Amino acid sequence: MKIAARSRIKSPWLFHLNTGSCAGCDIEIVATLTPRYDVERLGCILVGSPRHADVLLVTGPVTRQMLPRFIRVYEQVPEPKVVVAVGVCAISGSPFVGSQMIEGPPDKIVPVDVYVAGCPPRPEAIVNGIVTALKKKFG
């Protein structure tokens, strides 16, 4: 069982879901994957299908259009999974608070493990968020 837990920490595959963010956070997530920050040294790969993923990176407040899709993508990620909310939007809905189009923030809909604050957060913060989430869940 220990080997399984260790390999889960060592090989988190990321899936990135934009639930209506301004794309600022998404660009920072892309920056995290560049050779400068090199998350592959931690075993992370960005995968294109939620079925392959372990870590769901959620950005943005959940818009009304996005709500059913968000739930569906969350359900498609096989257990055990980790959800990381990236950006202030995904924490509280920040600039969109009070809008009638907003159903979020994400933690109202699915359990969120770690919140990464910032508008947008720096790549270092995102890496730290992923590592913290894995330690918290499997460590």
Next chain:
Amino acid sequence: MNTVIILLITFPLVFLLSLLFEGIDRKVHARMQKRIGPPIIQPFYDFVKLFNKERIIPMTASSRIFTTVPIIAAAASILGASIPVASLIAGSNVGGDLIIILYLLTISPIMVMIGGSSSGNPYGAVGFSRKMTMLIAYEVPMLICILSVSVNYTSLAYYDIVLTQVKIGSLLALARPSMAAAAAAFVLCMPAYTETVPFDMSEAKTEIVHGSLVEYGGPYLGLVKLAKSASNFALSFLAVSLFFYTPALLERYFSPELGGAMLLCLVTTLIFMVFTMTVPRTIFARLKIGQAFKFYWLVPLTLSIISVALSILGL
């Protein structure tokens, strides 16, 4: 009886070696991009993790096919990789000749293709059609290469061809012009066979979301990945031992009985794999399916036909 035991011992060996080679491949790839890269044992972590995940079978999939296909793919490619390794260890022909090895290695892409189309996902269908196109593009030159080798040495037995190189004391690729052309065509076909980057349109992540693999998750994905790395290893090993069997050059120092020849062959395989898969994967971008098809029917096919013509002429 003895050969069966050797084949069974080779199974775990091939499993470990193919994952290790994949790890080294990823490390070199990262280093070429000035990154630190994942640890060399990363594929083992991935494999164990995938095996400890939930199994999800999509509602749209025909579940029987969807779940059995990865097992067949992994078994076929590990068996295909074990036959050459076991033949070299045993020092005789184990399990079958070249045609069987090549067809075992072809089973795994076909199985993944069927799995993708049985998942009911439209991207799986796109992956199916692209993989089919590529299969037609690279399979023909590759088989003609093997045909040329067999015309030259009137043998299809794998170990006989390896022995021929030891006997003439030179690499097969350097022995005759016909064999040089065959080796070149074989090497050019390898990236398409293993679907590494310039020819990975059927599994293009950013384009068709992993193609056939899109609905696979958990243990099934682990098996498909294992099948892929086993066939990478098998093809490099096959190419090295058929065309570039380096122990033949250093026969005095590496007697086949001591396992030194095997070790040297594996090291050559590693270097060969880095140059035929990792380097192109790092420096090229993905081609379009039409360009790849045209390339395969222009260059490797011509080379392999030239090679057959030369070997019929006795060169």
